[in-house]
Amino acid sequence: MTFVQLIDCRTSRFDDMNRLMDRWVEQTKGKRTATHDVIGKDRSDASHFIEIVEFPSYDEAMRNSDLPETGRIFQEMVALCDEPPTFTDLDVVRDEQLNVLAARTFFEAMGRMAPERIGEHLTDDYVDHDPSYPRPVQGVDGMREVYAGWRGAFDFTFRIDDQMAQGDQVCTRWTLVAKHKGDFLGIPPTGQDVSMQGMTWQRFRDGRICENRWLYDRAGLLEQLGVLGE
Incomplete structure (x- = not known):
């Protein structure tokens, strides 16, 4: 079953966070299990962002989280946030393109x-x-x-x-x-x-x-x- 993780955060340093994500993509090449990543900005609040990361399954998401590169990048991401980010874990029950x-x-x-x-x-x-x-x-x-x-x-x-x-x-x-x-x-x-x-x-x-x-x-x-x- 496909698994999706929502990361809800607030930051006034999105450009820095964007560069950080580019670095994570480069460093995890050939290792990461994430298949799709989307970041959306709240139209009513320019400091509010939600990242949607898709994985083939929950187990694959956990493998991705256990990568040393993911751990290091996550700590740097938290430092760029105005407050601690929140996470929502979702098992996809309908996926209709x-x-x-x-x-x-x-x-x-x-x-x-x-x-x-x-x-x-x-x-x-x-x-x-x-x-x-x-x-x-x-x-x-x-x-x-x-x-x-x-x-x-x-x-x-x-x-x-x-x-x-x-x-x-x-x-x-x-x-x-x-x-x-x-x-x-x-x-x-x-x-x-x-x-x-x-x-x-x-x-x-x-x-x-x-x-x-x-x-x-x-x-x-x-x-x-x-x-x-x-």
């Missing part, structure tokens, strides 16, 4: 939903980048046309192999599993079962996708359809 969930919902719907519904997942100013197209596809109508073409050529589903998120961006590594049932790039239907691996970088706004960038093994797909020789 909403853009990751939206990306997963999009890929699970692809191949199943009708083209008319693709706009439910996209912003009005959506832009689609695909290395096989001469220029980006603009807008929901353009993406609807592209999706209808793929859906007419294949019965397909996406399997999500991995996902990573940062800020408003999500990267999904996927495998497409399909049957060739219609014309594709001038190739008549073969009935061939095919698969293709790829990755999609997505940017989100207000819970919807505003930009997609696709990277996939198009040559491998054409080889399975008998167009490219081995």
Whole structure:
């Protein structure tokens, strides 16, 4: 279970504390077990800061605390505080990255939903980048046309192999599993079962996708359809 520690402190020397944290990051390289660190400043009190440190588990947090470097840095941090910091230990009971969930919902719907519904997942100013197209596809109508073409050529589903998120961006590594049932790039239907691996970088706004960038093994797909020789 993921574990989070909140460190609540007041200091008028945040720049010094920031440099101290940089030193801790450098000194614990290859040793620390913390996976994510966020420091927030109270908008109503410029001397009030809360640090949020994430660990894979409580035991890993204790390993991190036992590092000699952590102990030394902690003593220096206390000296920079206007009053002793307070700690809150939390076992994470729900961790929902909403853009990751939206990306997963999009890929699970692809191949199943009708083209008319693709706009439910996209912003009005959506832009689609695909290395096989001469220029980006603009807008929901353009993406609807592209999706209808793929859906007419294949019965397909996406399997999500991995996902990573940062800020408003999500990267999904996927495998497409399909049957060739219609014309594709001038190739008549073969009935061939095919698969293709790829990755999609997505940017989100207000819970919807505003930009997609696709990277996939198009040559491998054409080889399975008998167009490219081995």
